[in-house]
Amino acid sequence: MTAEPSNPPGGPLPMVVPADGLPPRVRIHEVGARDGLQNEKATVPTEVKAEFVHRLAEAGLTTIEATSFVHPKWVPQLADAEQLFPRVRDLEGVDLPVLVPNARGLDRALALGARRVAVFASATESFAKANLNRTVDEALAMFEPVVARAKESEAPDDLVHVRGYLSMCFGDPWEGPVPVPQVVRVCKALLDLGCDELSLGDTIGVATPGHVETLLRALNDEGVPTNLLAVHFHDTYGQALANTLAALRHGVSTVDASAGGLGGCPYAKSATGNLATEDLVWMLRGLGIETGVDLGRLTATSVWMAGQLGRPSPSRTVRALSHQEQ
Numbered sequence: 001m002t003a004e005p006s007n008p009p010g011g012p013l014p015m016v017v018p019a020d021g022l023p024p025r026v027r028i029h030e031v032g033a034r035d036g037l038q039n040e041k042a043t044v045p046t047e048v049k050a051e052f053v054h055r056l057a058e059a060g061l062t063t064i065e066a067t068s069f070v071h072p073k074w075v076p077q078l079a080d081a082e083q084l085f086p087r088v089r090d091l092e093g094v095d096l097p098v099l100v101p102n103a104r105g106l107d108r109a110l111a112l113g114a115r116r117v118a119v120f121a122s123a124t125e126s127f128a129k130a131n132l133n134r135t136v137d138e139a140l141a142m143f144e145p146v147v148a149r150a151k152e153s154e155a156p157d158d159l160v161h162v163r164g165y166l167s168m169c170f171g172d173p174w175e176g177p178v179p180v181p182q183v184v185r186v187c188k189a190l191l192d193l194g195c196d197e198l199s200l201g202d203t204i205g206v207a208t209p210g211h212v213e214t215l216l217r218a219l220n221d222e223g224v225p226t227n228l229l230a231v232h233f234h235d236t237y238g239q240a241l242a243n244t245l246a247a248l249r250h251g252v253s254t255v256d257a258s259a260g261g262l263g264g265c266p267y268a269k270s271a272t273g274n275l276a277t278e279d280l281v282w283m284l285r286g287l288g289i290e291t292g293v294d295l296g297r298l299t300a301t302s303v304w305m306a307g308q309l310g311r312p313s314p315s316r317t318v319r320a321l322s323h324q325e326q
């Protein structure tokens with residue numbers, strides 16, 4: 001399927017202007033090619049990953065996380081980062097962040113011309129150990145030279161943009177609910193290192209809108225500006241869109257999502273798929289919020305990718321629009 005239906009079930013979408021307090025435009029940080037594919041058991045060929053990224057770009061996504069320069073034994077699915085990145089790096093008008101856990105990862109990414117990198121911390125000790133083989137503070141120490149080197153150049157155009165991810169901001173599969181002050185401490189530490197942006201991860205999808213609001217307020221109270229924040233929700237309990245709306249009402253305007261709802265972290269038991277990009281775009285359209293994304297093309301891409309993976313997409317919007325086409 002390629003085109004959007006002109007008359008979705010329930011009648012055409014109302015043309016609305018964003019309600020007071022909602023951003024007029026949201027930047028979608030697409031994580032399907034990285035977060036989405038890192039958990040797949042069967043190896044996805046490099047050419048398929050490259051085509052996925054190209055199709056996402058054609059659908060209008062302008063920030064597409066491409067891969068990770070982590071230890072290949074830790075995430076075998078992304079062991080082809082060196083082969084993949086050159087196939088996508090010249091996409092015009094598209095930022096292609098990549099994950100780098102340490103100096104070795106940064107070297108590999110910079111050698112291929114990456115201009116956006118992301119370090120990834122944990123708010124809990126259990127996940128820091130499971131994901132990075134480090135304590136929370138040892139991981140921060142590992143990131144320090146990475147961020148410093150990314151920010152080394154004196155020419156502003158040469159600076160590498162650094163995103164800081166923070167996992168387990170709401171709940172942790174080993175430790176349960178995560179205290180807000182514990183999360184705020186690591187958020188501030190990442191920003192103090194020099195991260196340009198901070199993505200708040202609900203790695204196992206247990207957040208609810210009230211919890212999101214509480215965390216965002218606590219961060220503001222500690223001097224963290226909302227414009228540096230992004231949100232990264234998984235949809236385990238079906239709360240990802242409600243959580244996103246709570247974050248938008250708070251002023252957040254960067255939202256992570258994964259085409260077709262692919263995803264999960266191999267080192268977090270019970271991590272399910274990410275918020276599906278199509279579900280996000282559907283909601284934002286209804287709110288009159290711009291994304292620049294062509295929903296028909298995006299849905300076609302997710303249907304195509306689901307075909308490559310041999311199973312249907314979990315995204316409700318993908319399923320609804322695909323059924324309409326039949």
Ligand SMILES: CC(C)(COP(=O)([O-])OP(=O)([O-])OC[C@H]1O[C@@H](n2cnc3c(N)ncnc32)[C@H](O)[C@@H]1OP(=O)([O-])[O-])[C@@H](O)C(=O)NCCC(=O)NCCSC(=O)C[C@@](C)(O)CC(=O)[O-]
Binds near residue numbers: 035069070101108132
């Ligand atoms: C951080 C390490 C490397 C520590 O793993 P370690 O075993 O402690 O590594 P080490 O520092 O002791 O080094 C051991 C060997 O690995 C090599 N090495 C070291 N680093 C690299 C590298 N970058 N690339 C290639 N090789 C590397 C290094 O050179 C050395 O080689 P040797 O000297 O023995 O020959 C490992 O734990 C790791 O790679 N972890 C990555 C885990 C991961 O990618 N998880 C998924 C992403 S996070 C996520 O999905 C959550 C998120 C972001 O989406 C948000 C959310 O939902 O919450």
